Amino acid sequence: MRSLKFAAGFGALIAAVGLAAHPTQAQEPITVGLIVPLSPPGDPTAGQLIRRGAELAVDYYNGKGGLLGGRKLQLSVQDSQGRPEGGVAAYRRVVGEDKAVGVTGFFHSSVNIAANEVAKTMGVPTIGTQTSAADITAKHYDIAFRTHLIDPLRVVAWLSFMQGKGFKRVSLVAETSDYGVGLITETEKQVKDKKLPIELQSMTFDRTSTDLTPQLLQVKAFKPDLLVNIGVGAPMDLMIEQAATLGITPSTPMLVSYDAPIRPQFWQLHPNTGDKLYFIAYYSPKQKLSELGAWFTKAYEEKYKESPVYSSLNGFGDVAILAQAIEQAASTDPKAIINTLETGKFAFWSSGDVTFPKSEGVFWHNFSPPVLILQFQKPNQDWKEADVALESGK
């Protein structure tokens, strides 16, 4: 009898210790996967900027007491290196091992596309932070969401810009990724469908190329009115420099296909070659920020001593959307989160709510920012003061 009591007491003690050591379901943190490029051939600057935004979103919600009655939010950060296989491995790790309930941070379209093929099976939703290839949402996967511009709209914008400027001969030099090849294909398609009087020269290069002289010599021989730089990361910077060395720019204007020139280091890298450059941007300096956006901007400036750029804003916004979806669904079940993402409204860094309707074609589960084409007017110019050559919808 005594030994039975002892055994029961000992068992209760062991159970109590075990419970103290392992948090209950209610106390377990909620994990959001963040798959970003942190090393080449991806764009590590973009990856780090998105990560900064995501980390501040985690701070915001944890500062408010967490989610679902006090559960802390945490990130599982993985480096995709900008490679599809890296994205797939990263997705499997964050969902399979770290039990992420949502995955975001995607910057490279090819990574997002590859991860979505796995997400389709594993069921945890993805939000493309700065991925623009049509296929990400055109396939109408339940798990696929995006808060970024789609490439067909980017192409509409730059063709409108080309027509406005009277450019008749245009060279497109793109990296061999879903993004680069997708933009060339879409541009050629829209020129043909709309019967635009623009002659295109298209060529591609491997993202690991260290010398774009062969491609740019052909561009020089073509004598275009505009050179569109569809490189991402180091190749984009290399093209800016080598085009200037070969004498293509500044007499032939260059349009950079995404918003890299707004980053703080741009003028340090291109002090002599960045002037008069055209580039795409995704928000206007005049755009109103939401309360969430204003909190984020203040926190970012305090921490990093510089203004946040679009990558950080969207990194913050996407984690915030997932956090709101979890709260609205009152659940961490991926199916419930997907259902809430499709039917709910979410605060974002910009004013106005974000929704993800089940729209036709590429607009499925998509929230698109505006497209602007800006042009620097002088060296070292703040991007907020650059000339607006085009603003979509205007």
Added chain:
Amino acid sequence: MFTPELFAQALIAGVVIGVIYALMALGITFIYSIVKMINWSMGEFYMIGSYAQYLIVVYLLGPNMWWLAAVLSALSVFLIGWLVEPVLIKPMFTGGIERKDDYATVVTIALLLLLRNLATAISGPYQRTPGTTLGAVMLGPLPESGARFAAFLCALAAIALFYVLLRLSWLGLALRAASQSRVGAQTSGVDVLALDKIAFGIGVGLAGLAGALLAPVFMVYPTNGVVTTTKGFEIIVIGGLGSIPGALIAGVLLGIAESLGSTFIASAYQNAYGFLLLLAVLALRPSGLFGERVRQA
């Protein structure tokens, strides 16, 4: 669209980039010939050289003294190699390690990961450049950036100096003896363990010099050594492991193959042309253009 001018431009561009790649390959092949191991972390010493160049130019000497900064950067990387070798590499010969090749692979890959992640943690998200005051130059019909042309000339000078050191100095004689036979050299009274330190330091110093010279061209970031390392390994396979003339000639051939292929065939497969050259050479001469077959006990 073939024109003689375009051909000449592509050829010159290929030669310039090829010589620059050869400098990297030289470091790899030199370490192999003396220490008999492949240093898989050469790209990270290239990266350290580029960061050293950035720091010295931006915070100490200014862009006009880029050439002195490059020498100092190479010397700093040499010193790092000098300090690392006794800790990581020397045990191969004194520690009773049986599978030396496996040990060297594991240790140098571990070093690669350490240096790369350390640089990522310290340097933050941004790419950097030391900048350049060198304007564009005309190489025949081809305008070339001053920084890239300077890197080409300095790479040629470094290769030439290195060759002279090997051929005309006592140190060079000792190094050549050790590359032919470590046991023979040791028997003759040469301290091969001390030579290993020097050889490792020189090898990584050459990579550091390449990084310093190319910092304004390819920019400075934690993984900027990856592509040049890959090219370096391609070159030593084409040229022959352990052959210094082979490294230079293979580098030029690789640069030309990539440049002409991209210009006249298809630009998307630039890297593939180098691998096609590699396969062709291996099919005809498995030990490389200037490599020698060796027998190992």
